[in-house]
Structures are given as structure tokens and as C-alpha cells.
Amino acid sequence: MSSLFSKDNQKVFLEPLNLNNPILVQVLGICSALAVTSKLEPSIVMGLSVTVITAFSNVIISLLRKTIPNRIRIIIQLVVVAALVTIVSMVLKAFAYDVSVELSVYVGLIITNCILMGRLEAFAMSNEPWPSFLDGVGSGLGYAWILVVVGAVRELFGSGTLLNIRIIPQFCYDAGYMDNGMMTMPAMAMIILGCVVWAHRALVKE
């Protein structure tokens, strides 16, 4: 067991959460991060979906890595990712219909999420399945927590709720407080994301 959680493996898992965060440092997957974060719930579902897909596509590609013909390796990676994305989208439709409607095309667009192809090509193609799995989970969660932060800020100030539960009490509205409509627009997601990157760079010196 100790080898499963060795120093190297821990590093593989923890780096994308912070020092090598896919959104903050590698600046990948920005498009969907802006599009789905107007509410907290779709942000969480999107983050989890990407985590599941990166983890399993990493494992599958890592298992196949010695057999994949070099000339069509990107296509094989795409097929694996596309199959997983389609399955996730069908599962969401069956078990979380409202969320799947809200995420609409963005579930399908996980296929084109650069984080996935980036991790497959850069990590899974040259590493064992277990570290690849950790790398996938780490990258996915690194992506997810940024989405959750942006989604929480946008929902709180844009609609006064979190997970559709009212947080800002009614008397604030009676006293003249208003929801910030700007927060529900994608432009504001860009600005919040910029602030997160700023805070991250300021706090983490490396």
C-alpha cells in the first residue's frame, strides 16, 4: 500500500490542485469554466463530470498505451474521451435531468476540454495506470474547485442563493439590496476568474 501513496504519487495528485492547476496555471478549460458557472449546482456537476472523465480516460489510455499505434494515437484518445463523455451525458439525462438541461451542450463539449487531451497526451501515454488515475482525479478536482469558487460567488451575488437555497435574507432586499445582474453574465465569470488567478499568484510564491 505504501507504494500506492508514495511521495511521487502524492505529488502527481496534489500538484494539479494548486501549483500546477489546469485553470490557474496551465490556463486550460477556460471556456466551459465561464459558461457553466452562473449557478453552484451545475458548476459542481460539471466539475465532477470532468473529474470522472479525466480519471477514467487517463486509466484507459494508460492501460492501452503500449498497444496504441503512434500514428492514430490522438484519434484513439478522442474516441475514448468521446465514449466516456457520451456515457456521462446519458447518465445525467437519466438521473439528473434538470442539471443536464442546464449544462446543455457543455457536457458534450467536455470532449474538447483541453485538460483532457492535455493530460492524456502528457501523462497517461507515458505512465502506469495508477499514477495516471491520480493525475486524472487531481486535474479534474483542480478544475472543479475553481468552478465551485466562481459558481458560488456568482450565485451568491447574482441570485442571492447557494444551491437554490436563499442565503441573503429577505430584509436585506427590503432595505434596498439588489441582486447584481452582471454576476449572471459570462463576462463577470471572466473577471472573477481573473481575481482568483490574481489571488492565487499573490498567495502562492513559486
Next chain:
Amino acid sequence: MKFNTNSNTYTIVYAAITVVIVAFLLAFVSSALKERSEANERIDTKRQILASLIDVSNIADADIESTYLKYIQADEIVNDKGDILKAGADKDKDGFAVSRKEIGADNLPFYVCQVDSQSLYVIPMVGKGLWGTIWGYVALKADGKTVHGTYFSHESETAGLGSLIKEAPFQKQFEGKTAYDETGTAVLRVVKSGQVKDPQTQCDGISGATLTSNGVDQMIQDYLNLYKARLAKSTASTFEDTENE
């Protein structure tokens, strides 16, 4: 066993096998989940129809079916001449089964409803927004002229702008508006934001989403004309009923 992973044969066979495996996998998952996702879609559509009649925000998904059966009397299929092609006695087998893409002048779903002893008619509509399909349900009162409530939704309108047609503030302003004037002309319009001249027939468009608003306007005009004959028939019979009483 050692293959030359760079040979053409290997590459082609590898690609073929991968595709077959993936195809089987997807087909299997799809058929396993089909029933569930179709049920979800049905409930969602019923919720949208009900949204034009009553406030559905507090109704749980599990109660949608029973609420639908309670309020909807029939889902007819009619044509633009007002003929009833199917009576829709089962409430969700005829008009309800017509998908958005199949709606046409000879295939129009028409819902006859009863809410708190008030006869209402719901007409579905489909149109084009800026980026994709928009659709809606407009409920008319027993006179066939006054709007009771509306529900609009969209596939991919701009978030925060065109997507506002899905929100209550836009939909609420239709309540009580006049859809047809005395001569039976469709008069209900969505006008450019802030340019409402006749508050009885005109609704405010969404500023910043002129093309989506125009799409809603065009859709309402188109479908009010298509359903004109069928509505005229219903209201005529309503008047006879009152005379008999």
C-alpha cells in the same frame, strides 16, 4: 506476442476493433437508460405546459403527472382550418406525442384544460431565436382572446440576454393581454424594449436581445394565425352553451 505497432494493418485493425467496442458500449448504455431519460423528458414537457396555466415552481417532479391529468382535459390534434383530427381523450397520447419538429399546419397539438372550473386552451408554438430554436406555450382564456399565462423556453439563446424569455418577468407581462381583436386578427406583439404604445396588446421586448424578442414576436404571430380557426370554434360553442343555460 509482439506486433509492429507502426504497421498499416495493425493500425487499421486496431482502429476497427476500438470503434466496434465503443459502439457496442454506447448502444448498451443508451438502451439501458432510455426509459428513464424518456420519462424525464415527458415530465419536463408536462411541466412546461402546466407552467402556462398555473404556478409550477412548488410542484415536485413526482406530482407532475397527476397534476397534468387533473388540469388537462384533452390533447387534440387540429389543423389550421380548425378541424379536429384527433380528439386526444387519453390526454397525452395524441397532441402530446407530436414533437416540436413535427408541428405544422396539419399537425397542431391543442390542449383543452380546466383550471378551477375555468376553461382554458393551451397552444404550443415553435420559432427561431437568435442562435437556435425557441418554443413556448400560450394559455388563452375561455373567450379565446385573452391571454391567461405563457411559458417560453429556448435551446441556446445568449445567457443573461435572450435567455431571459425563460424567466418569469418576461412571461408575466403577457397575462391579461388581448391576443385577437374583434375581427379575429392576431394583435399580440412583442415590441422593442421600452416602446410599448398599446399596453393591451404589446409586450416589452428584452433590451440587448432584439433578435430573440423578434423571434418570439414572429412565433406568436405565426401560431396565433394557425390556431385562429380552432379557437374560434371553441369560443363559438362556449357562447352557445351560455345561451342554452
